[in-house]
Amino acid sequence: MAECIFCKIAAGQIPARIVHQDDQAVVFEDLNPQAPVHLLIIPRKHFMSLNEAAAEDRDVLGHIHLLAAKVAAMRGISDGFRTVLNNGARAGQTVSHLHLHVLGGRQMTWPPG
Ligand code: AMP
Ligand code: ZN
Numbered sequence: 001m002a003e004c005i006f007c008k009i010a011a012g013q014i015p016a017r018i019v020h021q022d023d024q025a026v027v028f029e030d031l032n033p034q035a036p037v038h039l040l041i042i043p044r045k046h047f048m049s050l051n052e053a054a055a056e057d058r059d060v061l062g063h064i065h066l067l068a069a070k071v072a073a074m075r076g077i078s079d080g081f082r083t084v085l086n087n088g089a090r091a092g093q094t095v096s097h098l099h100l101h102v103l104g105g106r107q108m109t110w111p112p113g
Contacts, residue, residue, distance in 0.1 A: 001046040006097035010044050020071055024060050027071050027102075036105030037075045041067050048096045049087040068102045077104030084112070 001007050009016045010026045017029035019039060030038040043060045047053055053061060065083065072081040081104035086093040 001097070004046055004097050006040075006042045006095055006099060007046050010042060019074070020067065024063050025067055027067060030101070035103040035108075037072075037077050037081070037103065039071055039075075039102040041071070041100040041102065042097060047098055049093060049098055050085065051087060053098070064100045068100060072102060072104060075104070080104060080108065082108050 005014065008014045009018075009028060010021075016026075018026060019029065020027040023044070025041055025043055027039055027041045030040050041064045043057070043064060045057070045060060047057065050061075068081070068083050069078070072078050081102055084101040084103065085098070086101075
């Protein structure tokens with residue numbers, strides 16, 4: 001999508017601190033980290049949230065979750081990390097390209113608020 005900032009990161013058109021990329025997904029550092037480790041995992045395919053996901057997106061949705069564990073291991077936070085996928089403005093979604101947050105490196109609290 002032309003005006004989507006995460007599509008532009010995936011296409012290499014704007015800079016990001018990329019930590020992993022493959023044919024389906026890109027992982028990069030969050031610009032405003034909320035924990036010592038805060039990564040974002042995006043599918044290369046543009047869709048806004050789980051509300052827009054279709055059956056054909058099953059594979060990439062699984063892939064980004066497996067990647068979460070992989071990059072958590074790379075960063076040494078396998079003993080405790082949180083994945084967050086905000087769907088819609090009321091859930092706090094600010095960028096309209098589905099993304100999975102991976103947070104860790106500190107004690108997480110519950111409820112998330
Ligand atoms: P959400 O609130 O779930 O939509 O999360 C969007 C996240 O994207 C926030 O944590 C932002 O800090 C992060 N973010 C926005 N723009 C960029 C960017 N250009 N590079 C890296 N992270 C970004
Ligand atoms: Zn996009």
